[in-house]
Each structure stands twice: as structure tokens, then as C-alpha cells.
Amino acid sequence: MMASERVLVTGGQGFIGAWVVKQLLDEGVHPIIFDLKENNGILEQVLQPQQMLKLERHYGDISDTEHVRSLVLECKPTAIIHLAGLQIPTCKVNPVLGAQVNVIGTLNVFEAAKALREVTGGKPPMIVYASSAAVLGPPSAYTETPVPDDYYHKPGTIYGVFKLCNEGCARLYWQDHQMPSVGLRPLTCFGVGREIGLTSAPTKAIKATVLGRKYTVTCSGTTGFSYVEDVARIFVGCMRASVEGAPAFNIRGVVDTSEHFVEILKQVLPEAGQLIDIKGPSIPIMADTDESALTALLKSVPAPHDLKEPFPLPLDECIRRTAEHFKRLADEGRLHSNDLPPLE
Amino acid sequence: MMASERVLVTGGQGFIGAWVVKQLLDEGVHPIIFDLKENNGILEQVLQPQQMLKLERHYGDISDTEHVRSLVLECKPTAIIHLAGLQIPTCKVNPVLGAQVNVIGTLNVFEAAKALREVTGGKPPMIVYASSAAVLGPPSAYTETPVPDDYYHKPGTIYGVFKLCNEGCARLYWQDHQMPSVGLRPLTCFGVGREIGLTSAPTKAIKATVLGRKYTVTCSGTTGFSYVEDVARIFVGCMRASVEGAPAFNIRGVVDTSEHFVEILKQVLPEAGQLIDIKGPSIPIMADTDESALTALLKSVPAPHDLKEPFPLPLDECIRRTAEHFKRLADEGRLHSNDLPPLE
Structure with missing residues (x-):
């Protein structure tokens, strides 16, 4: 932890956002949340009640260029973790809104960071943004595995097209303006608070x-499972890395089948045997990716990001932690089921 | 020419737009121009005065989703040639505006065409849109030449990133909604009316x-020269092609050096010998591309798009035509020099 760190977390009320905020708070770092409007649904599931009191929060639309600029100039973050975005199904239904939020929103973050550098005269805030494994097309599009970070990409969703556009924009902000950034590509991210989206x-x-x-x-078939605590540690770690450029990194996570995930769930929680089955198409995103460059970068980051725990955490441990967290919320009467299909 | 053709040309007041409109008028097809606000500068240089009287024109912002939708539902075009967009320098200076016009604007065209199909119940209007050779990175990024249409692309400008995003979106509109389109990638497009942009x-x-x-x-070094009459014929030809998919095609044009272009100019117009010199960086876009797929598609299009002339036209002939056209305008007192550097 550096006492001087001030981290703006866009989409800080969302799933990965809440866990990034938790990671920052656990390290004693000051997070500044930016999101559309107050919605404590996920934050209250992820954070301790006393952590909720420590949050600095701002509201507005990430696609509003002037608002994002004013916010960044006012808050003067030392780093920005940019997670605000719409998911695959929303982008498919409304591509224009999807591009406003996911493409223009990301440009707004880079432009605001550039403006802050112009005002302060110092280094620009480091930007770590959520790209997505959805930049990868279906497994059939690839001949070489594991897929390296910079392989030819042909996304199978318009969401993936937007994320790939963000990676290109980030590359140009380095080329034209020497603004460093890291893009991260999780695939099937899971944990408390994952309530919407294809995976x-x-x-x-x-x-x-x-x-x-x-x-x-x-969903069925092979995917890359990433437990959200691991993902939050990766975002925070990359924020502290010394980066000259704008790399976008695969997050491989644990590559396994959804069928086997359900098997492990039934081993961890035997009651799942009577409750959970699996039926659906495979996720049309290549999972067999190479994350060696990301791992090397994270190893270069000084403590406290020293990844004392195994990394990534094994699936049974992640499922156990998630289940215990849900049980604790249930015991406290705070576990909702809004994201589950209606009871028949 | 099919009497039933109604072609919406976005950016119809621009350089390629004016020549596409001319091609359509020469064939007796009804063009509908959409552009930001009335500006006859380029159209009056390209069209005959009597052709100016035949134009149906509408004004509005291509990034205004509702406006574009209303226009398309009202005009019911059988095809859309989508050329509205901002150029490389403008996108570099203002990436947010660039994405609004070039990315959101293109999504608006596809969404409006989709809405028109929903209303009419027929086939969606064919969309032919300007991508750009700027989707290609610099020559150093390529090991295989000529570069095929679907090679790995790493644009060197944020303009190119947006154009590549458009190609991805077009591909998804085919995958998700069976809307056919063709993207075209000219590089150094030249001819009367080419007044702005890197090339x-x-x-x-x-x-x-x-x-x-x-x-x-x-600018110096190797590039792909495309004469605008050729380019206009390509856009109109692709509009009539039977396409199942959303291909994006390289336009190779005549691959040559800017130095040699100047040499040919001096052969065609000896007075250039005392007037024109050349000094500048090479254009950072790979020019050695394969256009065999585009050529095959155009050959499949029935008359009048039978390309009786050599295709592409040789550079000396293109320079001669352009010079004669400029001279005619000068004789009529209509040639401006607003796009040239100020006299010293």
C-alpha cells in the first residue's frame, strides 16, 4: 500500500468493481467509486458493513465526456481502474448504447487522464481497464494454442468488437501520447456479486x-474460470506495475469444462447433487490462452501484491469461499435471489 | 441501372461521396444525399451544373441515432452507401468526436437499415461502407504479402482503429441479423475534390x-493510389453484388511511390517540373494488399457495372483526367485553392 494512492474505480458498484474496491480497502488504499447512480446491491454483498462507510462515491454517465473529465480533474486519481461497461446481452440488443458506454466511455477515461496530466504536469494516472476474453472468437477460429496475447482476434459478439476497439484505442494513446495502460481479459469470472451476463x-x-x-x-463446454478475488488482485497488481506501453493480457484462470465445475460444486456442497444440472450451448469464446506475459508482469510488482496464496486459486477453494460467503449473507438475511430464474 | 434503385449516400457532399453521386446520376439512378449541413464546395467541382439540380438532399448528424433512423424509414433506400466520417487528423485531435461520427454513425446506419427491414418485411437495404486501408498497420507489421483481406490488423491511427471496429460490427450484423454489407479499404484516393486528409x-x-x-x-514512399472514378465504380458495383456475409475488401489500386507519382505528373504536365517537389515521411500504412476477392466480386455484378475501361486506370490517365477537370474548372473561374498552403 502506498498512502498516496488515490484510485478511481469506474463501475465500482459492479461485480469486479466491488471486489477491486474491497481489495483496495483491505490494503488501506482510498478508492473513489464512479457509477451511474447509487445502487448498493452488489457492494453490500461483497463489503463488510463498516467498509461501506469508507467509500467516496460519485455518480454520472461514463459516456458523458465533460462529466468524466471534470470528475478526474477534481479527484486527481493516481490510477484509474476502468470497469464501467455494458455486458454481452445488452450490447447485442442495443449496439448504439453499447458503443456509447463501452467505446466512448473508455475514450472519455483516457481523455480525462490526458487532461489531468496536462493540468498537473506530472505522470498520467495509470489506467487498468477491463477488456474481455470476448475479444477472442470461437475456438474454431484458432489454430495455435495457447492463444498468445496478440494473436489475430475475430470476436463473436459485438461486445467483443467494442472491447477490441478499446484495446486498439489504448495502444494509440501510448503511441501518440505516451499514456501507459493495461487491458485485462477475464473470461468466466465468478464469485459473490456475479449476477448478470453470459457467463x-x-x-x-x-x-x-x-x-x-x-x-x-x-452453458457447457470448456471455458476459463477466474475467481473474482484473483481478478481483483490482478487489476490492483497491474495498476502498480511499471508499464511502458499499452499491453492487453489474457487472463487464463483455470481452464476447465462447465460440466466439471458442476462436479466440483457437488463435491464441495453435496446438496447440489439434487439441485443443479447443466444444459446449454458452449460459450463461443476460445479459452486456451497464454497468460505468461501477465504472470511475468505481476511478479515484477513489489509487495503488497506478492500473491502469497496459490495463483490462480484452485476451483474447489473458490467455490468453497463463494458458498461460505453466500451462506454468511443468508444467515444475516441479506442474500437475495433476484438474479435467479423465477420459481416454477 | 435499375429504375427501382434508391441509394442513400451518407457523406454525399464529401470527396468519394460526390463521385459516387456522379456515378449514380450518370447511370440514371436516384441518389439521396445525407450530410451535416449544406456545403456545395466539392459537389460543384465534381458534378455538372445540371446534375446539381437533380439532387435530393437531407441534412443532419450521422451520430444522431434517431435522425438517421427517421431518415431511412422515410426515404426507404434500396441501398446505402455510407461514407460519412471524419478523417485521420480530426480523429487524432478529438478521438471522442471521431468515435461518435465514425463508430456510432456506422452503427446508426446498420440499426436504421434493420429497422427499415422490420417495417417493410423485405430484404434489408444493402450497405456498402467506407472502411479504409488505415485498418492496416505500417509495413513493418506484416510478414506476408500481398496482405489478404482478413490478415491480422494493427492500425497505426485511432481512425484505423475505428474503421476496424466498423468492420467487426458489420460482421456481427451479418452473424446476428443476416444483414449483408461490404466494407471497402481505399488508401491514397485522389481526384478532383480530394481536399483534406493525410493522403x-x-x-x-x-x-x-x-x-x-x-x-x-x-508524403513519400510506397502507397496504393486509387483514382476516385475507379473507387466510385467499386462502391456502386459492390452495392449491386449478391453478398452473403459482411466482407471487408482491400482496394489495392496502383501500388507505386509518391516520388514516381510526381515523376508521372511531370511527364503529363511538364510545367510541374518547376513547381512540384516532394519531401515528407512515408505513409505508415501497408500498401501491398491483395484485392483478388474484390475483383472476383465485381466481375460477378451484371451490367452496367462491366468495367469496360481498364481497371484500375493507369496513373498517367488518372492524372490527365484530374488535371483536365481542374483546368475546365479554372477556365470557368470555379477552381478554388482553399486547400493549398498559403502563398509565401
């Missing part, structure tokens, strides 16, 4: 089990 | 010669 089914299976409800996992 | 120098050299003014061509 939210594994998390919902754990929640349904804790709630004693039947649930069908709606 | 406008060759045209300005011809104009300066006609005006008897000194001019320094500000």
Missing part, C-alpha cells in the same frame, strides 16, 4: 445451492 | 500545377 451461470449455481433451489447451468 | 497531397500537387503554384508533396 454468470456458474456463480448462480453456487447461490442456488446455498438457497436450496434447483438451477440449470445454461 | 490528399497527390491531388493537391495536380491542382497546384494547374494553378501554376509551387507545392511540396508532404
